[in-house]
Amino acid sequence: MKKISIIIKGTAYTVLTAALLSSCAVRKEYERPKDIVDEKLFRTDMLPQDSISSSNISWKEIFTDPILQSHITKALDANLDVRIALENINSAEAYLKQSKAAYLPTLTVGPNYTFQTQSVNTQFGQILGERRYVNQFDITASLGWEADLWGKLKAQEKSQLASLLGNVAAHQSVKSGLIASIASTYYQLLTLDNQKKIIQSTIKVRENNFETTKALKQAGTLTEVAVQQSEALVYNAQSLLIDIETQILMLENTMSLLKGESSHAIERTSLESQVLPEKFYLGYSADLLANRPDVMRAEYNLMNAFELTNVAKAQFYPTLRITGSTGLQTVSIDHLFSLNSFFANIVAGLAQPILNRRQIKTNYEVSIANKEIAYLNFRKTLLTAGKEVSDALRVFTVQDSFIALKTKELNAYKNSVDYSQELVNYGMANYLEVLNANVNSLNAELNISNAKFNKMKAAVDLYKSLGGGWK
Incomplete structure (x- = not known):
């Protein structure tokens, strides 16, 4: 008995030692690709001066309008995409718990009843010479355990952890995108409100x-052509007003949807009352790895694919499984709890796959291809992030100069309208000049309004592209 105990202990020690050594040899640890980050990812000369990033600032410090803050807060609580992302996290968390439980043995316990009778026409039946009926009762507990010799279970756990973190990053990305969408829609509504006032004023003028014009025609100074053209401009402005009001209603419906509500009017302030940061700090390109949720998710997808290659590789090696069962078994229920009814068995098996129609090799090759796809997507996501930062930075930095030039253009057109109208009144100019100056003046005023919106949207885009909004 003592000799058997020594053999069991020695075998267990050998198996555990082999498991530790083999696990280290087969399973590899994930390392971030060294060439993934390019410090010239941003197209700007500001980079060496910025050691911090504006993305670390709370969205409440960027979007200071209290009504806008209220809309964002409600949207974060009720938006359907955010809630879906949270459920995806719950699902991934459940899979992670399952992967951790894979280290534990499986245990089943239950009573069974078996009725059996043999055919009289079989060899065994001929020996007995008669039909026998057997009732068997048992209470059986079965135990099974797989040793993680090659790190397969560890790799599965790591892959599920990466999947969970990827879903967390996806949730953060949804929040960041939602905040940006709410802010952009809100600023666009303010812009349309401003343009509506401009058009209403233009209609009166x-x-x-x-x-x-009608009075000047009666005085013989102008012709009917000028009257008709002047009337057409009134209709043109009135049609623009209808278009603006339609856009406002549709944007209000969009924001209502973002907030997870039925369509309704949106409370808001004015375009003139908005205050945005004068400058954004970019930080370094590497900051995107820690701040941009979509970049983080892309890396977690790469980690997941990497660990799945470890799982696929481990399939080439033998699997050690230990199974056992014990319980009570009898043909008479009266003797079920007798000591003589006790039974037990244990089986340890090492199974090495030999022929399985190439499935293991195919799975491994597919996992290698998926890992490369995940790397390329990671790289593409990071390059896209750099492009978005560069684009938004360019628009944000040039809008003040653009607005200043458009303001000068507007003033020139307004002066042109006044001068042209005065010359027409004295019969010294064609009324067509007044019409052209009037149209150009309206377009210039609308362009200034659009330019102000473009700067605010660029601020939103720049904050989001740097990875802000979810913290």
């Missing part, structure tokens, strides 16, 4: 001009 053009209606007055139309009346002036």
Whole structure:
């Protein structure tokens, strides 16, 4: 008995030692690709000066309008995409718990009843010479355990952890995108409100001009052509007003959807009251790895694919399984709890795959291809992030100069309208010049309004592209 105990202990020690050594040899640890980050990812000369990133600032410090903050807060609580992302996290968390439980043995316990009778026409039946009926009762506990010799279970756990973290990053990405969408839609509504006022004012001016034109025609200064053109400008402005009001309603519906609500009017302030940061700090390109949720998710996908190659590789090696069962078994229920009804068995098996129609090799080759795809997607996501930062930075930095030039253009057109109208009143100019100056003046005023929105949207895009909004 003592000799058997020594053999069992020695075997267990050998198996555990082999498991540790083999696990280290087969399973590899993930390392971030060294060439993934390019410090020239941003197209700007500001890079060496920025050691911090504006993405680390809370969105409440970027978007200071209290009404906008209220909309964002409600959207984060009720947005359906955010809630779906949270459920994806719960699902991934459950899979991670399952992968951790893979180290534990399986245990089943239950009573069984078996009724059996033999055929009289078989060899065994001929020996007995009669049909026998057997009732068997048992209470059996079965135990099974797989040794993680090659790190397969560890790799599965790591892959599920990467999947969970990827879903967390996806949730963060949804939040960041939602905040950006709410802010952009809100600023666009303010811009349309501003343009609506401009057009309403323009309608009044053009209606007055139309009346002036009719009076000048009666005085013989202008022709019917000028009257018709003046009237057309009134209709043009009125149609623009209808278009603006339609856009406002549709944007309000969009924001209602983002907030997880039925369509309704959106409370808001004014375009003139908005205050945004004068400067954004970019930080270094490597900061995107820690701040941009989509970049983080792409790397977690790479980690997941990497660990799945470890799982696929471990399939080439033998599997050590230990199974056992014990319980009570009898043909008479009256003797079920007798000591003589006790039974037990244990089986340890080492199974090496030899022929399985190439499935293991195929799985391994597919896992290698998937890992390369995940790396390329990681690289593409990072390059896209750099492009978005560069694009938003360019728009944000040039808008002030653009608005200043457009303001000068507007003032010139307004002066042109006044001068042209005065010359027409004295019969010294064609009314077509007044019409052209009036149209150009309206377009310039609308362009300034759009430019202000473009700067605010660029600020939103720059903050989001740096990875801000989810913290």
